[in-house]
Amino acid sequence: MFSGIDKVAMTSGPPQIKQETSSTSKPDLIIFGSKRKRKNDEPQSTVLNHGPSQDSNGGDRNTSSGNKKYKPNHAAVQNPLEGVQGKLKEKARKLWDQRKTLPIWSHADVIRQSLRDKDVLLLVGETGSGKSTQVPQILAKETWCTTQRVPATAANGKKGFVHVGGCIAITEPRRVAAVSLARRVAEEVGTPLGSSSPASTVGYNVRFDNSTSPCTKIKFLTEGMLLQEMLRDPGLREYSAVIVDEVHERGVNVDLVMGFLKTLINGKYKGRYGVPLKVGVMSATVSMEGLIKFFEGDSETRDPLSSGYRQAEAESEWSGFSESDKETPDTGANQEPHGRSGLQKNNNLRAFHNKACDPGRELSTEASSDKPDRNGPLLRTTNDSAVAICHIEGRQYPVTVVYSPEPVQDFVDASLRNIFQIHYKEPLPGDILVFLTGQTTVESLEHLVNEYAIGMSPDLPNLLALPLFAALPQSAQQRVFLPAPPKTRKVILATNIAETSVTVSGVRYVIDCGKSKIKQFRTRIGLDSLLVKPISKSAAIQRKGRAGREAPGQCYRLYTEQDYLNLQSQNTPEILRCDLGQAVLTMKARGVTNIIDFAFLDPPPREAIEKALMQLFQLKALDDSGAISKIGLEMARLPLTVPLARVLLAAGEPELRCVPEVIDIISALSVENIFLTLHSEEREEEAQVARRELYRREGDHLTLLTTVRAYCAEHTDRKGWAERHFVSHRAMQAVVDVRKQLRAQCYRSRIHTGSDDTDNTPITSELATTILKCFLNGFAVNTARLMPDGSYKTVVGNQLVAIHPSSGLYGKKVEAIMYNEFVFTNRSYARGVSAVQMDWVGEAIGG
DNA sequence: GTGTAACAT
Known part of the structure; x- marks a missing residue:
């Protein structure tokens, strides 16, 4: 056509x-x-x-x-x-x-x-x-x-x-x-x-x-x-x-x-x-200061203090949650030639010193105003500079900020009061957007709003509470974008998804709790923590701005003005908060020989870089000299985390040969949770029965495999299948996309995939063992063993870890576990867990 | 007894 x-x-x-x-x-x-x-x-x-x-x-x-x-x-x-x-x-x-x-x-x-x-x-x-x-x-x-x-x-x-x-x-x-x-x-x-x-x-x-x-x-x-x-x-x-x-x-x-x-x-x-x-x-x-220096400055001599993030980093280094965490970073043996550890350490100390001497410094670029300086020249062109600068005013309606007179303890409760205060006081139109920290706070406020709305005077317009977070099914997300029914005010209860990813029209009132969940990787123990932290000033400004897109608006901040002034000016860049494995692998694959000297906008702590180099070396992605290996190059081509990429390559090796099975599992691990979270106990039990045929006692990895296979085997009504099994259809569609992409990539890289028709190969106990051993190629460090008291402690580092309640192995006691993720929320949890044997772990670490 | 957001030939 x-x-x-x-x-x-x-x-x-x-x-x-x-x-x-x-x-x-x-x-x-x-x-x-x-x-x-x-x-x-x-x-x-x-x-x-x-x-x-x-x-x-x-x-x-x-x-x-x-x-x-x-x-x-x-x-x-x-x-x-x-x-x-x-x-x-x-x-x-x-x-x-x-x-x-x-x-x-x-x-x-x-x-x-x-x-x-x-x-x-x-x-x-x-x-x-x-x-x-x-x-x-x-x-x-x-x-x-x-x-x-x-x-x-x-x-x-x-x-x-x-x-x-x-x-x-x-x-x-x-x-x-x-x-x-x-x-x-x-x-x-x-x-x-x-x-x-x-x-x-x-x-x-x-x-x-x-x-x-x-x-x-x-x-x-x-x-x-x-x-x-x-x-x-x-x-x-x-x-x-x-x-x-x-x-x-x-x-x-x-x-x-x-x-x-x-x-x-x-x-x-x-x-x-x-x-x-x-x-x-x-x-x-x-x-812009940081960016100007970035392009004008020589990365060798650039002072990392210029960006202002060093301070945040230094702070977090010392507010670690365990005593052992507070030790001075030990640079130890380093993979990189001619290291600059002395300089780096020195800068950390200077950051500290600087903060103590001049606490206003980190606010210097934002000052106490929300608006960038408009008096500055629109175009600054110093003759010797290679950088031109331009500032363009936005088209925003003014937004009045109302601060809480005193610190708020319970922001769900405070939001509730604010919502009704606005609703009673302000005429329609004008929807309310509330920024909360996560699914649980969103849902509890949703229930509260609905409860209190019942007792409202009948003269008032209705209130329609609408939750909004990424894990919400697409259809429920769509409700947020529909205009409010007549004589109704929408109250959108959102996570920080509404800060950048999604724009909701009709909003004139914003309620900002001033917090969000932030993931921070703890290099020393290889643990991700997901904690509620104060947002940055720029995030607060961004949230406020959501009230002024169509008309003048109001923003209620559930924190004091002083709290606002004390906020960090910018979000801490992700590169300072995450596991650098993939980033370092990407750089190595692009020919960056000395990672420390890479032109970072904000150089990550040396320790984090070393940790990543060590991990890559242990997984054979780097050779003895620190140069990228053939395996490393293959890994860099895969759209996967470093350990998962390693597992996929291992699956193609002659003694394992389980590529199709491993692709199915990896695809499921690469997307958000494919199993729906259920709220009532009856639904939970219903789901358990419906998923019984998918469950494998070896653990979550094999349960994912049977689930992906069963979904893919359904050719007529996959959506119905997903609903019947309490599985997210959206997540499964993503799994299918990833799976297709990985299969194609394996084919191109000549990774032995075997016949494509292996979807029906029975998963015997031998095959299950092979698959889990294959995963140990990437996850040997993500293992824990059972202690006499029934708890689990990590094989490397001897840290306490509990099986996450979403795991099929929750509450079970097995010799040892291997897990996909190690996350600290209320406590240390292992997520994506399977049962393994200690001798397999020993083999994987030893070999 | 539980999940902020997003990205990848």
Whole structure:
């Protein structure tokens, strides 16, 4: 059905299109003796330039003339596509009027000029500024944003040409954002989206969903996806520019992307044949000082104190929960050559000293105001700096902040009072959004609101309490986005999912408990803790902002103003809080030899890096010299945590040969819990009966295997099957996606998968043993043995650990257990648990 | 007797 359209596009468009679409290869290949692949002012940019002739920018002239040429061409050939294109154009023209009113619009020239003069632009755009959709369009029309044809010499000495640049990448922290921004920009540009047409100039690339065309000029992708592309092509030759959006969220991936980009810029664009790469860094509320220093400073001499996170780190180092935790970090034997442990330690001490001497320092960039300084110059260009800076005001209505006069002990109770206070006092419309810490607090407040609403005066509007958290089934999440019924006020009870991932319209009142659950990896004991902690100032501002998107609003903070002023200014970057195994493996696979010297935005503690290096070495991902091994390279290609990647590789070894089974288990372990949590006791018992056929006494790993198999064996009604077995259908769909991806990857990497038809192989007790032994290849350190008193203690480190109540082995006593996760909440729990034998563990550790 | 959020050829 598409072939017809393809043909039309190829015969009716300008000849350049024909040439472009007929070629399947991307412009990053060396083409010897071929004709040019893409030229500056060719159609992909003319399509982008549907916009207004009122745009008087000089850089547009080429393309506007192209535009004129393009249109008559279409008209002449009675193009059936004209109808479709016409509609797209019409929509785009309508959107054009809206776009003109965006705050960013008046800065378009400044943005263009910045990147003509400099290689790096730091852009702070408050919410509603339109930065994510407009900046790519503004830059795509620049003359530097075209494919360069560069002479090059191939390995065999033959002379030829390479093509570098032409496309703009915009990275997003989340898949939904990448996809929806691409959709929006495609509409504004008036082009079909992604792979729907070979002439599409706007596309996206996220896991499980690549939608680009040979003409893609603007590509939205997730941070992880860009990292994967860098693994293949460190020079990012496809792109003329990379725009990193939402840096302030500071996931691990964005820190790696930033480090690689800086290395690329400072390394004279190695791998790009001298063609510069423009870098845009966009953020909502970040203090820019850290970013300026990052790009301007030399990573060798940069003072880690500049970022302000060092203090947070130093603090947490010393507020550890056990005495043994408080020992001075012992750097011990180190994997890395010429370590800087002395310097590092010194900095920690300086952080301490600094904090004691100048406690105001960590607030310096935010001061006590919520708003960034607007008096500062919009564009600061010191001549010797390679960095341009631009600030764009947002389009937010004012939000009044109301602080609690005194500290709040029970924020569920305080929220309840606030909800009814607002409800009694304030007229409709205006929904309420409450930020809580987790599923349990959300659900208990939900019950309370419903209970109290019964006794309300009948003259008052109704109250509709709506829970919102990630584990909630999709259908229940959708209810939040429906407009409130007549004479009803919605009260959305949310976790921090509503802070960034999800926007709810209609909200004018925000109640912020000032806390969220944060995962912190404790390097020394290899334990994740998931604890309720105060949020940062920037998170508090973000939450507040949710009240002012459509009208002036109010934000009730369930903490005092002094508490607010004492909050850390930014979220602690994830790279300072997580197990660095995967991050270090990614760096090693990208050729970073000395991890300590990597261009970190915020260098993690040396100890955490060493722990990761040790883990990778023990799993044979690194060799004796610390260089990446063949196994390590294979592991880096797998979209899995380090231990799971190791298990998958082990499963292909001749003595184990259980790849299909291991893939099924790993897929289930890689997604959120596939078993639904049930609330009433009857439902719980019902579920136990329904799941009985899935249960394996060996433990959770094999129970997951039987569940995945049974689900996949159901061909007619999987949704019904999931419901009958109290299994999350959404999670199982994710499992199926991961499973498919892993099978494909194993096939490509020639990992022995055996026949694909092993779904019906009976899981004998021997096979179960093989599978568990296979898992010990990655999880030998995640084991604990039974003590005489009935408790379990970890084999490595002798820490007390309890089997999590969600495990099938909960309450059972076996010789030893192996677990997928070790998490501290109220106590230390092992999650994803199976029974193992001590001699298997000994074998795995010894061998 | 229990789960903040998100990402990956």
